[in-house]
Amino acid sequence: MGLNKKPSVPTMKDVAQLAGVSLGTVSNVVRGLPVGEEYREKVENAIRTLNYKVNSYAQGLKADRTNTVAVLVPNLVSPFFAYLVNDISRALTKRSYRMILYCTSYNPKLEQEYVNLARQNKVDGIIGLTYNPKLILGEGLRFVSIDRCISPSISCVASDNFQGGRLAAEKLAELGCRHVAFFRIGSVLDNEPNKRKAGFEDGCRAFGLSYDMKILEDGDDQMEWYHFLEDHLHDGKLDFDGIFCVNDVTAHINIGFLNRLGVKVPDDVQVIGYDGTRRFGDLEYECSTIVQPTKEMAEMSVQLLLQDDSAIRPPLVCLPVTYAAGGTTKEPIE
Amino acid sequence: MGLNKKPSVPTMKDVAQLAGVSLGTVSNVVRGLPVGEEYREKVENAIRTLNYKVNSYAQGLKADRTNTVAVLVPNLVSPFFAYLVNDISRALTKRSYRMILYCTSYNPKLEQEYVNLARQNKVDGIIGLTYNPKLILGEGLRFVSIDRCISPSISCVASDNFQGGRLAAEKLAELGCRHVAFFRIGSVLDNEPNKRKAGFEDGCRAFGLSYDMKILEDGDDQMEWYHFLEDHLHDGKLDFDGIFCVNDVTAHINIGFLNRLGVKVPDDVQVIGYDGTRRFGDLEYECSTIVQPTKEMAEMSVQLLLQDDSAIRPPLVCLPVTYAAGGTTKEPIE
């Protein structure tokens, strides 16, 4: 084919040549800097006819800015993570940033590896939902953490977990419960969702509920909840009239257990979960639940990540949650 | 602060300087090319002490290869998309590729915009699940389409939709159904999932089922299914003993309608969906369903996208589906 020079995309040089101006002028036009009107038109025409696009990698090489943000989450099949990433994607797109997504499978080694990769890839920042207690971030890399405080200098964004737990207790009380239970499983790691328990206890005290708990650790068998329920079942009647579960998955599992034990939800016992998971992402709620404001959390994370370096970095931002009825509570008829 | 030169990350030059060798040697070490043993060690030590990482943007600028793939999907809240992206992420990571994710919200304009962006960002290729019938891809950009054949020269990866439809009919017949129905909603666009209908009809003929259909178009009200069911309900008995729905969402919605009409699932009517959606991504199936092999689809897409340019590009790859019981069918007791 003769010269195998550039079968490639047009460059700024091509535009300059076609427009009959110099490189610098083209650059100025592209970047919206002041340029003589006649020059601007010539350049814009050339850009159109060549269908020129700036090479963002060359741009990044110069500017040391890549308009790219890395997002780390355990996976996308857990609805809460999927919602969150979906909303982060929108928030970034709105600001003309692109998102590199890494799924860590809860693997601390992978988390560290991806943080390193992100450094190498020169992303402008990382939004991470991570479980590695000794994650090394290194200097000069912007990082916003979701649901876990890593250090006071790194902003953490979360739903208001304490208030969420308290709200669950308040709702149960309002719905007529007197003796309730709290079910939890989760990382031993010190993260924000752990505050749901404290908030719930606080709410129980405030609203006059007596309560019991069954707290599992990471490796524990979920059947322990079943046995706990079994132990608290006397003559077909459960000791509790309300249960708050640390998340919607836990609620779902235990509703299954309750069915198996012949305990009716919500008639015999009302159940509230946490997260705001919906069937197929946009249909009805999986269960009555404390809804995390994923959209606001996404917006806040992105905003904190991209804000000016001189701006203050709040160590922890808690965003308000709401309650949504989802058929596992006895809502009063309006 | 005196010189504000490079508070930044170390470069190859720094490594060369520390190791006392030249740039080219460092480059060779990094890229695994033959280098004298003593040199290699010196360089590797320098790399370690400086914690040097190659700048992948500079690398990309030179090599015109960025080890990045863009993925376009409508959203992440639909479980099928979430599974798929999750699996694509793993398949790419395994090959040391990173993934830029764009959510298109089914918006054809956005789809086109993101394809253009991907070009500009110099990704090595795009995996797209798109609905824009006249998407312009341009030259020299690798593209693998999921669920929709765009042109014979662009590989399309899908589950075996025809066989899936046929399998649904086969299963319904096997489970004792005689007169069944097919419910569908979806794009008027000519895409692969449309073959589910043809496969189902073929299966009905092969296995001696009579069948009826209720097919909605994109804008139609879902209540039309309800009215269809109502019309086929006589003295509390439905005309059908089996229903195949084009996907699990449709199945879920219609199971709700059936409940409302007092028709018992699976006792009065058995329902099979399509996709393989599970509660919380890893618990029980939402309904009895034809399971799409998302992992295999992801692997295949990535492999086709990244394969050597000289390799043949199959226009359409259909991957085998399986049936999974999910409580909306009367499975024989094993």
Place this chain on the structure above:
DNA sequence: TTGTATGCGTTATCAT
């Protein structure tokens, strides 16, 4: 084998 020099596409600093 190892070092040197040039260029990738863009931005930024200069003169003009």
Place this chain on the structure above:
DNA sequence: ATGATAACGCATACAA
């Protein structure tokens, strides 16, 4: 306001 030129960090012919 515009044009020439030098980096940015890396790869790669080419020379040593």
